[in-house]
Amino acid sequence: MEEDGTKLSLTIVDTPGFGDNINNEGSFHDIVEYVEKQYDIVLAEESRIKRNPKYQDNRVHALLYFIAPTGHSLREIDIEFMRRLGPRSNIIPVIAKADSLSPPELAAFKKAIMEDIAYYKIPIYNFPYDEEEDDEETIEENDELRAMLPFAVVGSEEEVILNGRRIRCRQYPWGYVDVDNPQHTDFSKLRFMLLSSHLQDLKEITHDHLYEQYRTEKLSKDGDVDPEEEEEALRQQEAALKAKYQARQHDREHPSSPVSQTGSVDVAPPRPSMDQQ
Amino acid sequence: MEEDGTKLSLTIVDTPGFGDNINNEGSFHDIVEYVEKQYDIVLAEESRIKRNPKYQDNRVHALLYFIAPTGHSLREIDIEFMRRLGPRSNIIPVIAKADSLSPPELAAFKKAIMEDIAYYKIPIYNFPYDEEEDDEETIEENDELRAMLPFAVVGSEEEVILNGRRIRCRQYPWGYVDVDNPQHTDFSKLRFMLLSSHLQDLKEITHDHLYEQYRTEKLSKDGDVDPEEEEEALRQQEAALKAKYQARQHDREHPSSPVSQTGSVDVAPPRPSMDQQ
Numbered sequence: 001m002e003e004d005g006t007k008l009s010l011t012i013v014d015t016p017g018f019g020d021n022i023n024n025e026g027s028f029h030d031i032v033e034y035v036e037k038q039y040d041i042v043l044a045e046e047s048r049i050k051r052n053p054k055y056q057d058n059r060v061h062a063l064l065y066f067i068a069p070t071g072h073s074l075r076e077i078d079i080e081f082m083r084r085l086g087p088r089s090n091i092i093p094v095i096a097k098a099d100s101l102s103p104p105e106l107a108a109f110k111k112a113i114m115e116d117i118a119y120y121k122i123p124i125y126n127f128p129y130d131e132e133e134d135d136e137e138t139i140e141e142n143d144e145l146r147a148m149l150p151f152a153v154v155g156s157e158e159e160v161i162l163n164g165r166r167i168r169c170r171q172y173p174w175g176y177v178d179v180d181n182p183q184h185t186d187f188s189k190l191r192f193m194l195l196s197s198h199l200q201d202l203k204e205i206t207h208d209h210l211y212e213q214y215r216t217e218k219l220s221k222d223g224d225v226d227p228e229e230e231e232e233a234l235r236q237q238e239a240a241l242k243a244k245y246q247a248r249q250h251d252r253e254h255p256s257s258p259v260s261q262t263g264s265v266d267v268a269p270p271r272p273s274m275d276q277q
Numbered sequence: 278m279e280e281d282g283t284k285l286s287l288t289i290v291d292t293p294g295f296g297d298n299i300n301n302e303g304s305f306h307d308i309v310e311y312v313e314k315q316y317d318i319v320l321a322e323e324s325r326i327k328r329n330p331k332y333q334d335n336r337v338h339a340l341l342y343f344i345a346p347t348g349h350s351l352r353e354i355d356i357e358f359m360r361r362l363g364p365r366s367n368i369i370p371v372i373a374k375a376d377s378l379s380p381p382e383l384a385a386f387k388k389a390i391m392e393d394i395a396y397y398k399i400p401i402y403n404f405p406y407d408e409e410e411d412d413e414e415t416i417e418e419n420d421e422l423r424a425m426l427p428f429a430v431v432g433s434e435e436e437v438i439l440n441g442r443r444i445r446c447r448q449y450p451w452g453y454v455d456v457d458n459p460q461h462t463d464f465s466k467l468r469f470m471l472l473s474s475h476l477q478d479l480k481e482i483t484h485d486h487l488y489e490q491y492r493t494e495k496l497s498k499d500g501d502v503d504p505e506e507e508e509e510a511l512r513q514q515e516a517a518l519k520a521k522y523q524a525r526q527h528d529r530e531h532p533s534s535p536v537s538q539t540g541s542v543d544v545a546p547p548r549p550s551m552d553q554q
Contacts, residue, residue, distance in 0.1 A: 017526070022354045023300045068345070069377070077299045100346070100377035102447055170379055173460050175452025183450050249294070 008195060011058060019077050027077070028084050035060050035088045039214045059211065061202045062125070062194060063089040066096040067150060071109050073252070074116040076245050083241065086123035088210060090202050092194075093117070093124055098152035098185060099170065099177045106152055113150055119248070120241070124149070125202070145193060151186040154179055285472060288335060296354050304354070305361050312337050312365045316491045336488065338479045339402070339471060340366040343373040344427060348386050350529070351393040353522050360518065363400035365487060367479050369471075370394070370401055375429035375462060376447060376454045383429055390427050396525070397518070401426070402479070422470060428463040431456055 013034070018027055038059045045055055065082055067074065082091050093113065095101070101109060117124060126149065127142035134142075156170045156179050168179040180188045194202075221230075290311070295304055315336045322332050342359055344351065359368050370390065372378070378386060394401060403426065404419035411419075433447045433456050445456040457465045471479075498507075 016530075020352050022304075022357060023302055025300055027299075069374075075297050080299060097346075097377045099449065099451075100374045102449055172376065172379055172452065172454075174376075174454050175449065177449075177451050253293075 008199075010195075013060065024077055028081055031081075032084055032088065035063075035085065036214065039088075039211055039218075042211065043215060043218065059206055060089045061199075061206045063091045064094050065091050066094050067113065069095055069097050069100050069109070071101055071105050073112045074120075076242070079116065079120050079122065079245060080238065080241065082117075082122045082124065083120065088214065090125035090205055090210070091123070092190075093150035094190065095150050095152045097154065099154045101152070110150060110152070120244070125205070127198070128205075141197070145189070145198075148186055148189060151190040153187045153190060154185045155187075285476075287472075290337065301354055305358050308358075309361055309365065312340075312362065313491065316365075316488055316495075319488065320492060320495065336483055337366045338476075338483045340368045341371050342368050343371050344390065346372055346374050346377050346386070348378055348382050350389045351397075353519070356393065356397050356399065356522060357515065357518065359394075359399045359401065360397065365491065367402035367482055367487070368400070369467075370427035371467070372427050372429045374431065376431045378429070387427060387429070397521070402482070404475070405482075418474070422466070422475075425463055425466060428467040430464045430467060431462045432464075 015031055018024075018031075021027070042057070042059060045052060063085060065078070065085075067078055082093070085091060095106070095109065095113075098106060116122075127146040129139050129142045131139065154170060154177050156168045156177070158169060158171065159166055160169055160171070160176070161167075162169075162176075167181075170177040170179070177184050179185055182188055292308055295301075295308075298304070319334070319336060322329060340362060342355070342362075344355055359370070362368060372383070372386065372390075375383060393399075404423040406416050406419045408416065431447060431454050433445045433454070435446060435448065436443055437446055437448070437453070438444075439446070439453075439455075444458075447454040447456070454461050456462055459465055
């Protein structure tokens with residue numbers, strides 16, 4: 001595809017059926033495995049003497065995580081998924097089908113999601129910058145994009161000519177949602193950020209931080225750590241997270257309970273961002 | 278509350294958090310238990326010598342099952358829930374937040390849901406009638422309501438004065454959804470049916486069929502059947518249903534596969550309806 005006159009090779013990996021079952025314990029497993037597999041391929045390629053001229057980088061440079069427009073807060077499955085995948089790829093949280101939320105509902109939902117992301121210390125891609133190296137414009141742009149998180153999007157496969165202009169929209173009996181209209185959705189901002197303004201940054205973070213982190217873990221543990229022990233540690237982490245989730249849900253449902261809720265205004269997650277390097 | 282000048286005592290039981298966890302295996306348990314508990318209370322009341330003058334019928338006469346507006350088909354949890362609760366209460370399937378589906382999407386989604394309900398033989402309240410006893414008008418009305426299933430609803434707590442009329446609506450940047458406008462949602466039809474036209478029928482079916490069925494099962498098995506055996510039978514049924522679900526999902530994703538899809542045009546579920554009595 002072409003974007004701003006630059007040819008772009010884009011691979012999209014979809015995960016149909018994610019979270020559709022009664023028991024979704026195994027839902028992340030395949031996705032984590034897929035993402036790590038791409039790192040393994042790069043790792044194998046790096047250690048080759050004779051490089052493969054046809055080598056293609058299939059690493060996941062950005063992971064759009066679609067959140068159901070419940071209007072409440074993150075569900076257990078959202079938290080667990082992002083927590084598991086965050087250290088492996090740039091997660092960009094996105095509210096799907098945002099046209100079912102009115103502007104005040106959407107604002108409240110975005111706020112609740114970001115509070116959850118901070119509370120559970122979920123590592124997302126939060127438009128990091130380096131105050132010393134980056135120019136003012138970049139810093140401002142990143143602050144603006146970060147304030148929009150999570151992006152609220154509406155998809156459509158329908159194209160309609162309206163006032164002589166071809167638009168992608170969803171037609172309802174009460175009006176039409178123009179997918180590219182920033183008053184209606186964040187789609188155009190997200191598109192520009194992904195394919196243009198932040199494409200390079202997403203690739204760099206993937207290579208310099210996420211892949212590097214995976215590589216270090218992988219090489220330092222090969223033959224060292226018992227996979228069963230590792231699995232057990234993961235299970236314990238999950239159980240702890242589950243307990244935390246249940247306590248928080250309980251707090252939310254019984255706000256008058258003596259256990260305070262102030263945990264939710266924790267500081268932002270300690271993500272390995274550019275400005276810390 | 279009052280409806281058409283008749284005083285109505287309405288109890289609403291909500292089930293917050295249903296299906297929100299990663300593993301929802303236990304989600305139905307509490308709800309089944311609650312519904313059966315109400316039958317047990319009636320059963321105990323019936324066998325008393327001295328009746329309780331303050332006795333209040335708290336049986337669940339109608340169970341609105343809210344289906345998420347995915348636009349695809351029923352999820353495993355929907356099927357399992359309705360299959361478990363259908364023999365115990367009048368299930369009325371409802372598409373929640375239907376304002377996120379355009380009219381053609383909504384029509385296709387309704388069709389897919391009803392196909393699933395037939396395919397998995399899910400016992401819902403399908404507006405039964407007796408061709409010999411009921412008058413033509415009732416038959417026509419019921420046919421019409423049955424054709425609308427599942428009802429597509431949109432909720433709102435917002436009231437706005439529009440053209441001098443007070444309406445409940447949802448306001449979006451692209452228009453407003455009038456909850457009571459039949460062009461926008463099925464809410465007014467559902468409301469009228471529940472609180473007025475079909476109130477008596479729902480209560481009668483609950484008492485004459487669903488409760489009677491429960492009573493027979495309960496009295497015939499007390500001391501007779503091993504609860505563990507029963508639990509095991511239920512587990513086996515669930516496993517069979519799960520296998521069926523997975524096969525169907527596979528068929529849907531690979532429509533060209535040799536296994537045919539014609540199972541989906543099965544006849545309607547053999548519900549214990551009025552016209553069979």
